[in-house]
Amino acid sequence: MFYYIIALAVIFIDQLTKWTVVKEMELGESITVIENFLYITSHRNRGAAWGILQGQMWFFYAITIVVVIGLIIYIQKLKKEDKWFGIALGLMLGGAIGNFIDRVARKEVVDFINTYIFSYDFPIFNVADSALVIGVAIMFILTLFEGKTKKESTE
Numbered sequence: 627m628f629y630y631i632i633a634l635a636v637i638f639i640d641q642l643t644k645w646t647v648v649k650e651m652e653l654g655e656s657i658t659v660i661e662n663f664l665y666i667t668s669h670r671n672r673g674a675a676w677g678i679l680q681g682q683m684w685f686f687y688a689i690t691i692v693v694v695i696g697l698i699i700y701i702q703k704l705k706k707e708d709k710w711f712g713i714a715l716g717l718m719l720g721g722a723i724g725n726f727i728d729r730v731a732r733k734e735v736v737d738f739i740n741t742y743i744f745s746y747d748f749p750i751f752n753v754a755d756s757a758l759v760i761g762v763a764i765m766f767i768l769t770l771f772e773g774k775t776k777k778e779s780t781e
Contacts, residue, residue, distance in 0.1 A: 629704070700715055
């Protein structure tokens with residue numbers, strides 16, 4: 627249940643921030659948070675990360691439904707000791723559903739977090755994207771440590 631609460635929190639924060647950007651900002655408007663590093667920029671995306679696969683909504687609908695079902699199945703099968711794995715799955719579930727809501731309701735995803743990292747203008751993203759990336763990163767780290775632990779135990 628805890629992992630579903632994480633997903634719901636991600637969805638709530640994601641949708642609240644997107645609603646605020648849509649309501650309070652003009653498309654393309656940018657607000658400086660930290661000069662040359664972080665801006666809130668009202669942007670729309672009809673594709674995936676970095677704007678790839680623009681306009682392929684049915685593809686995104688199908689993929690998201692499959693991913694959400696898979697995440698729920700994995701969460702249901704988790705053991706109590708798999709807490710961090712569950713947190714990662716909860717973050718990923720919330721992120722997937724957050725962007726899915728946009729695609730269904732708006733036919734585009736609202737993005738607004740605009741960062742410059744070492745003068746590179748990173749593609750604009752949102753809370754759902756962040757949750758997905760953090761969830762995948764946690765899973766990646768856990769997988770690395772699990773492989774290392776298994777290797778050490780066989781030696």
